Amino acid sequence: MEAIGQQLIIGLTNGMVFALIALGYSLVYGILELINFAHGDLFMLAAFIALAVLGALGGTAPGSGLAAALWIGLLIVVASVFGGTVNVAVDRLVYRPLRNAPKLAPLVSAIGVSFIFQNIGLFLGGLPLDVFAGGTSAAAPKAFPELLSNENLLGEDSAFRITPRHAVVFASSLAVLILLYILVRHTRLGKAMRAVAQNPLAARLMGIDADRVIAATFFIGGALAGFAAVIYALYVNTVDWRMGYQNGLYAFTAAVLGGIGNVGGAVVGGIVLGLVRAASDHWIGAQWQPAVIFGMLILILVFRPSGLLGTGGREKV
Amino acid sequence: MRPPVPSSLVLLAVAAATLLGACGGCGEDQAAQGDPRTVKIVSSLPRTGSANAQTTTMVNGIRMAIEERGAKVGDFNVVYEDWDDASARKGDWDPEVEAANADRAAKNPDILFYIGTYNSGAAKISMPILNRAGLAMISPANTYPGLTKPGLGEPNEPGVYRPSGKVNYFRVVPADDIQGRVGAVWAKKMGMKSAYVLDDRGLYGKGIADVFAVTAEEIGLKVHGHEGVDPKAQEYRSVLTKIKELDPDLVYYGGTTQTNAAQIAKDMVAVGLRAKLMLPDGCFEQALIQAAGPQNLNDRTFVTFGGAPPEKLVGKGAEFVQRYREKYGAQPEAYAVYGYVAAAACLDALARAGKKDREAVRQALAATKQTDGALGAWEFDANGDTTLATMSGNTVRNGQFEFVGLLSGTE
Numbered sequence: 013m014e015a016i017g018q019q020l021i022i023g024l025t026n027g028m029v030f031a032l033i034a035l036g037y038s039l040v041y042g043i044l045e046l047i048n049f050a051h052g053d054l055f056m057l058a059a060f061i062a063l064a065v066l067g068a069l070g071g072t073a074p075g076s077g078l079a080a081a082l083w084i085g086l087l088i089v090v091a092s093v094f095g096g097t098v099n100v101a102v103d104r105l106v107y108r109p110l111r112n113a114p115k116l117a118p119l120v121s122a123i124g125v126s127f128i129f130q131n132i133g134l135f136l137g138g139l140p141l142d143v144f145a146g147g148t149s150a151a152a153p154k155a156f157p158e159l160l161s162n163e164n165l166l167g168e169d170s171a172f173r174i175t176p177r178h179a180v181v182f183a184s185s186l187a188v189l190i191l192l193y194i195l196v197r198h199t200r201l202g203k204a205m206r207a208v209a210q211n212p213l214a215a216r217l218m219g220i221d222a223d224r225v226i227a228a229t230f231f232i233g234g235a236l237a238g239f240a241a242v243i244y245a246l247y248v249n250t251v252d253w254r255m256g257y258q259n260g261l262y263a264f265t266a267a268v269l270g271g272i273g274n275v276g277g278a279v280v281g282g283i284v285l286g287l288v289r290a291a292s293d294h295w296i297g298a299q300w301q302p303a304v305i306f307g308m309l310i311l312i313l314v315f316r317p318s319g320l321l322g323t324g325g326r327e328k329v
Numbered sequence: 330m331r332p333p334v335p336s337s338l339v340l341l342a343v344a345a346a347t348l349l350g351a352c353g354g355c356g357e358d359q360a361a362q363g364d365p366r367t368v369k370i371v372s373s374l375p376r377t378g379s380a381n382a383q384t385t386t387m388v389n390g391i392r393m394a395i396e397e398r399g400a401k402v403g404d405f406n407v408v409y410e411d412w413d414d415a416s417a418r419k420g421d422w423d424p425e426v427e428a429a430n431a432d433r434a435a436k437n438p439d440i441l442f443y444i445g446t447y448n449s450g451a452a453k454i455s456m457p458i459l460n461r462a463g464l465a466m467i468s469p470a471n472t473y474p475g476l477t478k479p480g481l482g483e484p485n486e487p488g489v490y491r492p493s494g495k496v497n498y499f500r501v502v503p504a505d506d507i508q509g510r511v512g513a514v515w516a517k518k519m520g521m522k523s524a525y526v527l528d529d530r531g532l533y534g535k536g537i538a539d540v541f542a543v544t545a546e547e548i549g550l551k552v553h554g555h556e557g558v559d560p561k562a563q564e565y566r567s568v569l570t571k572i573k574e575l576d577p578d579l580v581y582y583g584g585t586t587q588t589n590a591a592q593i594a595k596d597m598v599a600v601g602l603r604a605k606l607m608l609p610d611g612c613f614e615q616a617l618i619q620a621a622g623p624q625n626l627n628d629r630t631f632v633t634f635g636g637a638p639p640e641k642l643v644g645k646g647a648e649f650v651q652r653y654r655e656k657y658g659a660q661p662e663a664y665a666v667y668g669y670v671a672a673a674a675c676l677d678a679l680a681r682a683g684k685k686d687r688e689a690v691r692q693a694l695a696a697t698k699q700t701d702g703a704l705g706a707w708e709f710d711a712n713g714d715t716t717l718a719t720m721s722g723n724t725v726r727n728g729q730f731e732f733v734g735l736l737s738g739t740e
Binding site for chain 2: 022023149154155162168173177248254259289290291292297298299301
């Protein structure tokens, strides 16, 4: 019973991170029907930037609660702005010239961008900063300073373990997801995004600047990746140039699971994936984790080809 | 259609390649060849790239062994050549270069001993070539068990490396499987009662973890479970939470820093697991401490390492370290003494064989029995493995590895 509870906490926390990354895939897919394979690696780059900023400004020792909170706030702002800006730049330089090309062209370009990002990550890891262990081993995983305490909020003797890390990851992710929902559902920009997603041509005819809306979508997706990177680094405490690959793959799976192009679907997909992952590790065995997750994906797609919340129609975003 | 490349150009390229290939190193071989009193020893080690510090110290050890005997064994003059099996292109050992080295050695009748390789992967390439040539090969550094031990590697190992059926490959370092055994015995000696075994599903990690688990059961250390984890996973909290319920004294992870050992260390602390962590020598590097953060390793991590560190060698070994320091002005790296011992074993074998004949020296080398060498008393078993099983145990204290003591595989 305790185990179920504990795995539930782990699954939900991981699921939130997957959901944040999945949203980046889903938003862009919803508008352009492009699977932005570089998204996972953008997430990785943002984590490197956060660590570099933290190291360069000397914030490696967590201070009191307030100091740590200020650091985390700063990192979230830096990483989100970085993620958003880079994502917009990539769209402008790589995807936009290919807007009218066959669908495969931007897809392959996205894979290319993903490799470029990985190499930039490797380069950053080799910078002679203390937080990168002096840059002696660019490819080695880097420790992210433990800004959040690992003490059990329920007391060290309690069978359950809820630490400030769990609480911060869960609460801040939830807040961001709610904000995003409000943005997409109840603002002019959100309305324009939905319009472009439904019918780009008609949206243009109605006077919507589709390119600006697309740029805004890329910014929001990238900023979410930046936010997720900081949250992830605070929770897992590791930054590694390869972390974009697997997190990206799982998040993409979560997006498909929930119904790609659907905001609620990405969140549901992320949480389901996090929970299944935890349950599989606990009751089936860690070596079966990828098999269980992708097996579940196949099963769901066989019975619901458009994903858990997908409607199969044009209603996206 | 694109015009084909002019055929004259192709011819030119082929001619150039042939010329270069034919003369790449053959001149020197032929110059010395044919003198019945000259015996050659070559080493094939990665001299270009990141392994250079270790291989330089091994080559120094080899040179010391030969110089100490005045480069003479009986009537034979011993000539040593230091070959590189790495390429600048790869910055690491290169399969093509290793294969070329082995071919070149096999064809030169003056060469009676091939010291190498550093990387187990490289040995897989040169072993069958040298085996067909009946040339004795001795490695100061290969630790992959499958090279010599049936049942510990792939099903076709080690037979695939011995096409002639004879054992021509020997190693003076203990193989990885010994580490699993030594680790289990060490855990029991420290008073631990139970363990949970994880591995990275790789050749190295799983091999060691399997031996750890088997040995642990044998000596009465309870193994709660053994499973492989994804070495690229982002974190391991779910599986470690499951382990926490079983409350073992130790978690053994068969893996390396590159296969996420540091993340396991971090997540053990994060889920509040009280067990200690034991790791094999693939984690015995500063990068582990940097990746995990010292606070997650201090006083709760144990790392085994094949062989004893130079400063802990005794008797002849300590004398070797002393002489090495005098000659080269630096502390030898861990593998130096193995280079020294490998070369010394070759010279002894030549002395006992007493003739310049590959088969005779191979047999003499196989019969090596040291009673008081730089590594103590040992001999080669039927597989060509050293009977040495001394390892060192290390722990992490104040963010640094600290030597705890010498370990053996027996209780």
